[in-house]
Amino acid sequence: MTESFDLLVIGAGPAGGEAALSAASAGLNVALIDEGPAAGGQVWRAPRTAKAKRSRAQDPDRERGDDLRARLAASSIKIFYATQVWDARPGFRVSCVSDAGAKELNAPCLVLATGAIERVLPFEGWTTPGVFGLAAATAVMKAEKALFGQDIVIAGQGPLLIAVAAKACELGLRPRAIIDRASRSDWLRAAVGFAGVPSMLITGARWMSQLALAGIPYHRGSEVIRANGDNALQSIVMSNLDSGATEEIEADTLYVGNGLTPADELHRLLGAAQTADGLRGGYRTIRDDRCRSSVPNLYVAGDGAGVYGALPSAIQGQIAGLSAARDHGALTEAQFSARVKEPRRKLRRLEKFGDASCRLMQFPQDVTTHVSAETIICRCEDVTHADIHAAIDDGAQDLNQLKHFTRLGMGPCQGRMCGLTAAAILNHRNPGPKTDTRLTPRAPVRPIEMNQLIGDFDYDDIPVPKPAPL
Amino acid sequence: MYDLAVVGGGIHGASVALFAARGGMNVVLLEAGALARQASGTNAGTLTMQMTRAALIPYALKAHEMWVNAPHWLGHDVGVVACDGLSLAFTEAEEQLLSERAKARSAAGAPINLVTKAEATRIEPGVNPSIRMASHCAIDGYANAYLTGLAYRRALRDAGVTIREYTPVTGLAASGKGYEIRLAQKAIAASQVVLTGGVWLEPMLKWLDIQLPIKTLVNQLSVTERTGPVMRTVLGIASGLLSLKQFPHGTVVIGGGWQGEGRRETNYHRTTHDSTVGNARLAVHAIPALRNTRLVRSWTGFEAETADALPIVGPVPGHPGVWVSGSVHSGYTSAPYIAHCLTQAILGHHPEMPLFPMDRLLANSTPEAAHFPPKSQ
Amino acid sequence: MSERLEIRLTVNGAPLACAVGQTVASALLANSSYLLRLSPNGQTPRGAFCMMGACQECAIQIDGGIRRACQTEVRDGMRVELRGAADDRG
Ligand SMILES: Cc1cc2nc3c(=O)[nH]c(=O)nc-3n(C[C@H](O)[C@H](O)[C@H](O)COP(=O)(O)OP(=O)(O)OC[C@H]3O[C@@H](n4cnc5c(N)ncnc54)[C@H](O)[C@@H]3O)c2cc1C
Ligand SMILES: Cc1cc2nc3c(=O)[nH]c(=O)nc-3n(C[C@H](O)[C@H](O)[C@H](O)COP(=O)(O)OP(=O)(O)OC[C@H]3O[C@@H](n4cnc5c(N)ncnc54)[C@H](O)[C@@H]3O)c2cc1C
Ligand code: FES
Numbered sequence: 063m064t065e066s067f068d069l070l071v072i073g074a075g076p077a078g079g080e081a082a083l084s085a086a087s088a089g090l091n092v093a094l095i096d097e098g099p100a101a102g103g104q105v106w107r108a109p110r111t112a113k114a115k116r117s118r119a120q121d122p123d124r125e126r127g128d129d130l131r132a133r134l135a136a137s138s139i140k141i142f143y144a145t146q147v148w149d150a151r152p153g154f155r156v157s158c159v160s161d162a163g164a165k166e167l168n169a170p171c172l173v174l175a176t177g178a179i180e181r182v183l184p185f186e187g188w189t190t191p192g193v194f195g196l197a198a199a200t201a202v203m204k205a206e207k208a209l210f211g212q213d214i215v216i217a218g219q220g221p222l223l224i225a226v227a228a229k230a231c232e233l234g235l236r237p238r239a240i241i242d243r244a245s246r247s248d249w250l251r252a253a254v255g256f257a258g259v260p261s262m263l264i265t266g267a268r269w270m271s272q273l274a275l276a277g278i279p280y281h282r283g284s285e286v287i288r289a290n291g292d293n294a295l296q297s298i299v300m301s302n303l304d305s306g307a308t309e310e311i312e313a314d315t316l317y318v319g320n321g322l323t324p325a326d327e328l329h330r331l332l333g334a335a336q337t338a339d340g341l342r343g344g345y346r347t348i349r350d351d352r353c354r355s356s357v358p359n360l361y362v363a364g365d366g367a368g369v370y371g372a373l374p375s376a377i378q379g380q381i382a383g384l385s386a387a388r389d390h391g392a393l394t395e396a397q398f399s400a401r402v403k404e405p406r407r408k409l410r411r412l413e414k415f416g417d418a419s420c421r422l423m424q425f426p427q428d429v430t431t432h433v434s435a436e437t438i439i440c441r442c443e444d445v446t447h448a449d450i451h452a453a454i455d456d457g458a459q460d461l462n463q464l465k466h467f468t469r470l471g472m473g474p475c476q477g478r479m480c481g482l483t484a485a486a487i488l489n490h491r492n493p494g495p496k497t498d499t500r501l502t503p504r505a506p507v508r509p510i511e512m513n514q515l516i517g518d519f520d521y522d523d524i525p526v527p528k529p530a531p532l
Numbered sequence: 533m534y535d536l537a538v539v540g541g542g543i544h545g546a547s548v549a550l551f552a553a554r555g556g557m558n559v560v561l562l563e564a565g566a567l568a569r570q571a572s573g574t575n576a577g578t579l580t581m582q583m584t585r586a587a588l589i590p591y592a593l594k595a596h597e598m599w600v601n602a603p604h605w606l607g608h609d610v611g612v613v614a615c616d617g618l619s620l621a622f623t624e625a626e627e628q629l630l631s632e633r634a635k636a637r638s639a640a641g642a643p644i645n646l647v648t649k650a651e652a653t654r655i656e657p658g659v660n661p662s663i664r665m666a667s668h669c670a671i672d673g674y675a676n677a678y679l680t681g682l683a684y685r686r687a688l689r690d691a692g693v694t695i696r697e698y699t700p701v702t703g704l705a706a707s708g709k710g711y712e713i714r715l716a717q718k719a720i721a722a723s724q725v726v727l728t729g730g731v732w733l734e735p736m737l738k739w740l741d742i743q744l745p746i747k748t749l750v751n752q753l754s755v756t757e758r759t760g761p762v763m764r765t766v767l768g769i770a771s772g773l774l775s776l777k778q779f780p781h782g783t784v785v786i787g788g789g790w791q792g793e794g795r796r797e798t799n800y801h802r803t804t805h806d807s808t809v810g811n812a813r814l815a816v817h818a819i820p821a822l823r824n825t826r827l828v829r830s831w832t833g834f835e836a837e838t839a840d841a842l843p844i845v846g847p848v849p850g851h852p853g854v855w856v857s858g859s860v861h862s863g864y865t866s867a868p869y870i871a872h873c874l875t876q877a878i879l880g881h882h883p884e885m886p887l888f889p890m891d892r893l894l895a896n897s898t899p900e901a902a903h904f905p906p907k908s909q
Numbered sequence: 910m911s912e913r914l915e916i917r918l919t920v921n922g923a924p925l926a927c928a929v930g931q932t933v934a935s936a937l938l939a940n941s942s943y944l945l946r947l948s949p950n951g952q953t954p955r956g957a958f959c960m961m962g963a964c965q966e967c968a969i970q971i972d973g974g975i976r977r978a979c980q981t982e983v984r985d986g987m988r989v990e991l992r993g994a995a996d997d998r999g
Contacts, residue, residue, distance in 0.1 A: 097962065099982065104961065110930035110982075112913065149805065157805045166805050179963040189966075191943035191956025198960030201979075202935055206928075210938040293944045293954045325963070331802075441958075442965065444951030457685050459697070463566050466573060466678040469781075469950075474757045474828050474965035474994075497565065497698065505803055509757060509826040509965060513974050516813045516823070521622055521662075524813050525806065529629065529771040530789055530861075531841045532586055532636055757968075757975070758949040758995040782949060782995045824974045825994065 067093045067140070069386050070156050070169040072147050072328065075103015076372050077364025077379035078175030079130045082139050084383030084401075085173075089392045092139045093167055095158060097146040101134050102127035103177050103364075104197065105372040107204040114207040119232065123204070123372070142167075148506035150328050152357070159510050163517035171359045171386040174329055175379055178322035178343060178365035182218075184447075184483060186288040186437050188318075192295030196319030199226045209233055211315025215298055217241035217286045218319040220422045221266070226317055228269035231276050239311050240273065241300050243320070244422055245283040252422050286318055287432070321424065322369045323482060327507040329367065330500070332357055341420045342368035344482050345500070351406070353382035354389075361386055369420055370413060377409045439487070440480040442473020450484060454491050460498040461485055474509045477501040534560045534694070536878065537713050537722035539701045539736065542572035543864055544857045545728030546684040547871030548878070550606075553691040555879045560720065561693050562713065564700035564732075568681035571730050574833040575864050576753055576787040577677040578775045579612070581642035581669050582619045582633075582768050584862040587842060589640035591885060592862065595869035596671055605868075607690065608683035610675045613780065616655050617672025618647075619768040620818060621664050626770035633770065634667040644669045658763040658819050672766045674777050677864065704739040710853060724853040724878060731796050731834040733844070733858045740851050744844070744893055746859060747837040752792040752803045754812060754830035758782030762821040774814050784822060786815040792832035801832040837861070838893055845874055846887035849894065856890060920989045927983050934960065934967045934978035937989075945969050945978065946993030955993070969993055 067090075071082040074096035082094040094101075100108035106127030109115045117124075134141060142158065149157035154172040158165055180197040182188065192211070196218055203209055209230050214237045216227045227240050244252075273280060281300060287308070288299040298316055301308045323343035330336070335356035339346040346368030353361045363382040364375035381402055388398040433439075435448040445468045453467035461484060464470055470484055471477030477484075481501050489499075534557075538549040541563030549561040567573075579599050584592045598605065599612045619634070621627040631646060638644045644667050652666035653659055659666075688695055703714035710723040729736045734746040759782050767776040774788040790811040794801025808830050816822045836859040838844055843860040857874050860866050873883040914926035918936065927936035934957040937945070943956040946969050957967040960979045967978040970990035978989075 097980065110932075111928045112930065113928070114930070149803070149808075151802065151804070155805065157808075164805075164809055179961065180959060189948070189953055189955060191945070191954055194957065195959045195961075195964075198958065201960045202938075206931060206935055208935070208939065210935075210941075295943075438951075438953075441948070441955075444948055444953060456682065457689075460566065462569065463681065466569075467682050472829075473949075474826065474968060475963065476829060479959075479964050504829050504831050505808070506827060506830065508962070509828045509968070511974050511976065512756070512812060512816060512825050512827055513823050515809060515827060516816055519813050521817055524817070525810050526769075526771055526773050526814065527790065529773070530583070532633055759975075760995055826968070826975050 064166045064168060065093070067091050067167065067169040068390055069093070069171045069173065070095065070154060070167055071173040071175060072150070072156065073103065073175035073177055073364065073366065074098070074101035074134070074141070074143075075175060075177050075364060076106055076126075076130070076376035077177070077366070077382070078103070078173065079134060080376045080379030081173045081175055081361070081363055081383035081386075083133055083137060084380045085387045086137050086139050088384060088387035090387050090390060093142065093169070094134070094139050095142045095145050095147055095156070095167070097144065099143050101131050101141070104201070106130060107201060109207070110205040111207070114205060117207050146508065146510065147328065148508065148510050150332055152332065154360070157505065159514040161514065164515050171361070171390055173361045173363060173379075173382050173386060174366055175364045175382075176325045176328060176366035178369050179325050179478060180319045181321050181323045181343070181482060182318060182479070183285070183320045184433055184437050184439050185286055186434050187291070188289055189438055189441055190289045190291050190295050191293060192291065192314055193289050193316045193318065196222045196226050196317050199230070199317040203229050203233065207233070209235055213238050213313045214315045214317065215239050215241065215286075215311055215313040216317050219243040220319070220321045222319055224266065224269045224273070227278065228272050231272055231278070236276065237278055238313060239279045239281060239300070241281045241284050241286055243283070243285050243303065248422060285432075286316065289316060322365060324366050324368060326366055327503040329355070329362060330503040331505065331507065332360055334360060334362065339368060340424055341417065342370070343420075352385035352388070353378055354385060359386075359389060374409055374412045377405045377412065380405045381409070439483055440468070440470040440473065440477075442475050442479075443469040445470040445480075447487070450487050451491070454488065459492060461488060461501055462498045464488060465501060471501045533710065534558050534720065534722040536560075536724045536726065537562060537711070537720065538726045538728060539713065540728035540730060540732065541567040541695075541697070542570055542728060542730050543568060543680060543867040544860070544871055545726065546572075546688060547868050548726050548728060548857060548875055549693045550684070550687055550691055551872055551875035552878060553688070553693045555875060557879070559693045560722065561688065561695050562699050562701050562715070563695075563697050566681060566697050567685055567695065571833045571835055572864060573678055573680050574753075574831060575677045575751075576775050576785050577675040577864060578766055578777065578787075579673045579675060579865045580617050580766055580768065580775070580862070581637060581644060581671055582617050582667065583772050583775065584637070584865060585841065586636045586640040588861060588866055589637055589642045591866045591869050593641060593671065594885075595866045596673070598868045599675060599865075600673070606683055606687050608686045610679045610683045611779070612673060612675045614673040615765055617669045617766040617768065618652055618656055618659070618666045619770060620652070620659065620666050621770045622662060622817070623664070627664055630665065630667050630770040642669060643671055656763060656765045656767065658821055659767070660818055660820055674766060674779075675864070676779060704854070706851070724855070726855045726857060726874070726878070727848070728857050730858055731836040733836060733856065737848070737856070740848060740854065742848065742894070744890065745839065748796040749789070749835040749837055750792040750794045750801045750832050751787065751835050752790050752807050752811070752830060752832045753785060753787040754808060754827050755786070756784045756822065756825040757828045759784065759825045762825070763819050767818050769814065769818065774811070774818060776815050776818060784825065786811055788814070794832060794834070796834060801834060803830045803832055835863070840893070843870070843888040844890040844893065845870055846877070846889040849891050916983045916985050918983055918987045918989055921991055931983050932979050933971060933981045933983055933987070933989055936983050937978065942991070945991055946996055949993065949995035
C-alpha cells in the first residue's frame, strides 16, 4: 500500500508538529507520522490517564502540548499515530508499520524531527530492574501523573535531573538523595547562559529552592558507581568524583541520566552529513539557516539533528516546514523571508539557553576510567567492558569490527544504548582517525514486529523473483 | 619484496594468503577496509549444496568438509554448525522445479533425495504443514559469517602473513622480476599477485587493461532478535530464493538472494521495502512460528557474478605470476577449497581439482578455454 | 489511588487491574512488578529502563507477540507473559 504527499514529517514532537503546521499553512499536502498515540513528543507529551488529564497543576509544557494538539487536530494534515517509521529511502519513500500492517508513504520532501534519546553512563548493576533513565521518569510523570518507587534516588547530570527531582516532590514523593555529577561551579557557569532566557532561569531557581526547602540531600560532584540487587534494586553506591569517598544508599528505584543524544538513525540512513559536537549530544546533522540538510529536499529540525531543547526545536520545525514549502514552490522567496524573520530572531535568543543546558549534559570524556571491567556496556548482548578491551587486543580497530567480534550492538536496541560509550572506549584505547566511529545504521531503525510487517498474505502473491541459475 | 601479494581480504583472499603462507611463502594481504567486512563478513553463511550451482557441487562438498573441520586447519571458530538441509515445495510447479534441481545436483555428487511431506516434517517439525514435498540433503549447515574476520585475522597472524587493512591498492604494474603494487602513499613489490576483489575484480583487472564485466548483485538479508527455538535445519525453497536458519544463540537469518538496490561504483547499497516484506513473508510461510518474532536488522552486500555465472579462478592470461579468484556462486561455502586448489597452482603444484580460468570470458578467448563447466575428477 | 482501575489484564495468567491510558509497563510498575524478563545472553534480570521505546528492555510477550511494554497501551483481556523473546529456550 502506497500513499503520496507533498511533504512527510517524521516525529510529532515540538519540531515535527510545528514543521507540519507551517508547511500545511503554506498550502502543502502534509502527512505527519509518530509512533506514539498523540502529538507532543517527549517534552510536550500528552496526558494519557484520567488522573493526568484531570490534573490542573500549572504546567507550561502541558499547555504548549495541548495547544499543539489542538492546532494539529484543526488542520488539514493527515496524521498517522501509533505508526512506526522503520526505513526511509531517497526520493523519498518512507516505510511504516502499524497494527494495520506495513505501508510506504511517498513525498518529494521530508522533514526528520525524531527527537533525542537519553544517554546513561554505564555502571555496575545498571541493568538491575528498578534502575531507570531520567527520561523514563518524565515520560511517566507527564503521561500518568505518577512516579514509581518508594525509596527513590535521582542521579546523573543536566537540567533533567533537577526537573525530575522537583516534579517528584510535587507529586508528594521524597527522594532519598539527589546525586549530581556537576559541581556548584558547573551550575554557576551554566546560569550565566540561562540568563539569556529569564523564564528558564526562574524555573530552574524555583526547582532548586523547592528541593532545598524539602530538605532532600543533594550530593554535588558525585555519581552512582554501583546498583546492588538481583531481581530488584536494593541499594546504590555513590562516589564523590574528587575524593573517591563512597556511600551506600538504600533504594528500590533509581532514575539516572547523563544527557540527551540525537535519535539520528534516519538522518544517517539517508546520508545527511554530520559533524561531531559534544555540546549537542555527540553528533549534529549539518543544516543551513533554512534547516536544509546536505541531502536535497531533506530538512532536519529539533533534537534529532542536535540537542537544543524544546523551544528552539519548535522554531526550527517552523522554519523547516516553511523552507520545504518554499522549495516545493508554495511560497515565493519574498513570502518565505517575511515568514521566517520572526522565528529566526527568537531562535537566536533561545539557542543560548540550549548551549548552557547542553554544557551541563556534556558526556564525560573519561568514561573508560570510571567503569569497572565487569560492567555491562551493551545491555542487549551482555557485552562487558572487559570483553571490549579483549576485542581491541584482538585487533578490532573500529566500531563495526568491535561489533563483529563481540556482538555489541547486534541486539534489539542496535547500539542505541551502547554505541557512543563503546566508541569512547575504543577511542581511548586507540586514538587517531578511524573509518567507523559509529555503528552503521540500517533498516529497521527500531525492531519491527514480524506480524505487523507481513500482515495477512497469500503465498501466491509473494513476488518471488526468478530462480537462480542451476 | 614479498613472494605473494594478495589484493582483497575477503574469504577468498584471506584463504589464499593463509594457505600460501603455510606453503612457505612470504605473504602480504592488502585490504581496502577491514578484513572480511564486505560479502565475506555479511553473507548468510549457509553452507548448502541445495543452492550451489551443479558445476560447483564437487568443490562445495570438499569445502563443507573443510568448514566442519575448521578448528583443525583454521584453528579458530567461525561458528560452523552441520545440520540437515531441506528445500521445500508448496505448489505443483515448485515440486517440478525441485525434482529437476535435486536430480541435477545429485548427479553432480550431492547426497540429495526427495522426501515426502511426512518425512520432511519429521526432519523439521517447525515447517508449515502445507508443504507438498521437499528435497533433503544431510550435508548442509552454516557458519557465522561475521566471525570470519576475527577467525582469519588470528589464523593469518599465526601463519606470519603481513595483514594490511585500510590499505586500498590503486594499481598494478610489472616491474623487474615481479610486480609493483601501488598504494595511496607508496608502492610495494611482490613476485606474484592474487586479485581477490569480489565485485571489485572488474576495476582491478582494468589495471592490467583487461575488460571483464562483473555483474554486481545486491543481496539482502534480515535477522530476528534472539528468540526461542523455532527450527533446526537449513531451509530453502525450490526456486532457491529462501535461505533460513536459526543460529545457536537464537537469531534467525532470513535470506535467499532477494535484491536490494545499489551500485558498486559508489559503494552504496541498501534494502528495499518490497524485498524486505517479500522475503519475510516467504520465511514466515516456511516457518510459521516466525510470525511472533521481531526483525531487528536488515542489510545488503555485493555478490559478484560473471557472464556465465561460473567462477574465475586461475592465472590471468598475459601476466605471468598474476592470479585471480572470485565470482564463485555460493562463494562463501566453496571458498576454502577453491583457495586450496588455487594455492596449489601458485606454489607450482598441480591443483587437486580443475581451476576456472578466465580466458573463456575474454573477447579473444581460444576455443579450448571455453569448455566449461569442468568435469570433476 | 484516585485512579479507577477498569481494565483487566492477565500477567502470567493472574489478573491485574489498571487504568485506561496506562502502558503495560506502567501498569506492571505500579504493581511493583519490576522484573520483566531475563537477558538472552547472560540470563541477567531486566526491567523497563528508558520508558520511551528506545532501549527494548521492556520487550515481552503481549498477546503472543513480542512488544515493548512501555509503548503498548493496556487493553481489556490483554495477555501479558513476563518473558522475553528468548526466555523459553531449553
Ligand atoms: C524525557 C525527556 C524530557 C525532556 N524534558 C525537557 C524539558 O523539560 N525542557 C526542555 O526544554 N527540553 C526537554 N527535553 C528535550 C526535549 O525532548 C526536546 O528538546 C524536545 O522534545 C525536542 O523536540 P523534538 O520535536 O525534536 O523531539 P521529540 O519531542 O522527542 O519528538 C520526536 C518524536 O518523534 C517520534 N519518533 C522518533 N522516531 C520515530 C520513528 N522511527 N517512527 C515514528 N515516530 C518516531 C517520537 O515518538 C517522538 O514523538 C527532554 C527530552 C527528553 C528525552
Ligand atoms: C548478502 C549475501 C549473502 C550471501 N549468502 C551466502 C551464503 O549463504 N552462502 C554462500 O556460500 N555464499 C553466500 N554469499 C556469497 C559470498 O558471500 C561471496 O561469494 C563471497 O563472500 C565472496 O568472497 P570474496 O572474497 O570473493 O569477496 P569479498 O568478500 O567481497 O572480498 C573482496 C575484498 O576486496 C576488497 N577490495 C576491493 N577493492 C580493493 C582494493 N582496490 N584494494 C584492496 N582491497 C580491495 C574489498 O574491500 C573486500 O574486502 C552471499 C553474498 C551476499 C552479499
Ligand atoms: S523501557 Fe526502553 S523500550 Fe520500553
